Amino acid sequence: MQKTTKPLNNFKITSVILAVIIIISSCASGQLGKNNSGEYENGMVVSAHPEASHVGVEILKKGGNAVDAAVAVQFALAVVYPNAGNIGGGGFMVYRSASGEINTLDFREKAASGASRDMYLDSAGNPIVDKSLYGHLASGVPGSVDGMVEAHKKYGKLSWAEVVQPAIDLAANGFKITKRQAAELNGLHRNLMDFNPNGTAFVNLESPWKESDLLVQKELANTLKLIQEKGRAGFYEGAVADSVVAEMQRGKGLITKEDLKNYHSAWRKPITGMYRGYKIITMPPTSSGGIALIQLLQSVEPYPLKKWGFNSDSTVQLIVEAERRVYADRATHLGDPDFYAVPQVGLLKAEYNKSRMANFNWNAATPSSSVLAGEIKGSEHEETTHFSIVDHDENAVSITTTLNGSYGSLVAVKGAGFLLNNEMDDFSVKPGAPNMYGLVGGEANAIAPNKRMLSSMTPSIVEKDGKLFMVVGTPGGSTIITSVFQTIINVIDFDMSMQKAVAAKKFHHQWLPDEVYLEKDAMDSLSIEKLKAKGYKILIRGPIGRVDAILRTKWGTYQGGADPRGDDVAVGY
Ligand code: GLY
Secondary structure, eight states: OOOOOOOOOHHHHHHHHHHHHHHHHHHHTTOTTBOTTSOBSSOEEEESSHHHHHHHHHHHHTTOOHHHHHHHHHHHHHHHOTTTOOSSSEEEEEEEOTTOOEEEEEOOOBOOTTOOTTTTBOTTSOBOGGGGTSSGGGOOBOOHHHHHHHHHHHHOOSOHHHHHHHHHHHHHHOEEOOHHHHHHHHHTHHHHHHHOTTOOTTOOSSSOOOTTOEEOOHHHHHHHHHHHHHTTHHHHSHHHHHHHHHHHHHHTOOOOHHHHHHOOOEEEOOEEEEETTEEEEEOOTTBSHHHHHHHHHHHHTTSOHHHHOTTOHHHHHHHHHHHHHHHHHHHHHOSOTTTSOOOHHHHTOHHHHHHHTTTOOTTSOOOGGGOOOOOOOOOOSOOEEEEEEEOTTOOEEEEEEEOSSTTTTSOBOTTTOOBOOOGGGGSBSSTTOOOTTSOOOOGGGBOOTTOBOOBOOOOEEEEETTEEEEEEOOOOTTHHHHHHHHHHHHHHTTOOOHHHHHHSOOEEOOSSSOOEEEETTSSOHHHHHHHHHTTOOEEEESOOOOOEEEEEOTTSOEEEEEOTTTTOEEEEO
16 A cells, blocks of 8 residues: 655654664664664564564565454464464454555354353353353354454455464464463363363373473364365364364354354444544444443543643542443443444443533542443453554554453364353343453343354554554453553553553453452552542452553654563564
8 A cells, every 4th residue: 555645844854864863773783674762664563472473573574464464463373372362262353554444343253043141040040150151152153263354355465375374384383382371271271171071282191381382283273274275164164163063062062053154254334533632443342342442531531631640549530430430331331233222322422421420529439339321312361362563554453352261161172273262251141240350231232142242352543643653452351441541541641652551550440340450559559548538449459451552653663562461572673
């Protein structure tokens, strides 16, 4: 795609001079494409695993565009990051082309045709918690492979075979696991054995996994090869589909051959909104994330966050009250738009979100019990993964993809070598009953055959003055929305670099339970005491989010933000 050429104004001339200095200094340091601030000029991939980030950049260097790289990274993560990277799950893509075209792809899983509203309730009508979380019945029909086929068909430049090949190589030849992965696999040893009595590559029968051990996945390599040769038919039909159905029969799951064959991802119109002059491009339902993100930004925009400062008591109090109201809306109004009329227009009105904040009282916390959804006229279990990509032409891709829980349902399809999701838990199993993230829901997100379960994933792209500004997203279950929100305001309101904004300590509130979660050292103790005195229940918890993001600087270079909470790596060129 061509960049438009416009006359240079003074600022641009200064920028060009600075860019020339940057290029000269980076050539002098022998790192073509990288300047002395660790910024890159040609493109960048930020993902949860070093191998996957490198795969993406190699595709860019070969002349692939951001979508080619995204497809390669999605498949690579299915090999090297099996706790969330997947072909047995689903996700969302937000796309912005160099020329400003925007689009989103919903490749979220669907409930099987045999699914029913009360399928996870006992005879007394109470949720059987583990039933939607572990084993064969917890899985929705996977969407990732169809999503990648569709994305590549519409926007890809390299051949399909070229973008799938790196994942095949990683699966067939093996890759060295990180220390974190060795610990996770050892921690799950017993569960993986129980759910996969016929064996799986993730179980090491000889000795516990150690850092740098080679994880070879022959069955997965064969599956990827079939996908490479036959496209979607290589996964949704033939030998792989047979293996999925055999697995379902073994574990009394619901997914049938017809369910697989009938699965299709959906292109959807992006949600857009403005915040302090920046345009936010984000994911519509089936994600709740995009609507909730814009609602949060609209709720806080009238207030001087910059003056109050990063994570000051006033900033945190305001944001917590906004989050309380937005998550109350989420619980009532959001679900699969193909099944439920989501009142999107009303929820995205700035006046609506301003009016929701009208009853907020600076002197005391608003109890969540007194906050209902507005009336609209008109840690380990947070495993999802996000990657951000920008190519040489400034096409950008923001993908969040998931199996839901870490290693999904823990069932690896025998003969096909991939893990199945436990995404059914993202439905509202019973009105008012919390899911594993403590989120509640009702009619909008009730289980129905072939329906998509509501998500919080919030892959997003930010524009400034018609140019790309940021590509951002994160895993984290219910905390996804608030982590993306905080990363955006960390840059826009608190002038942080991309890496600093990603690493900055985060906090979270979600209406119910009526508790504020803080990462350790997210606020100073005096500010915490001030909030407690106003009635906020504050709990310190483990890491929140694992944001992977890219910022385009005013000089046109790319800053990566790779979350230090994981093994995440930004690779540019
Ligand atoms: N499974 C997490 C989400 O989609 O929000």
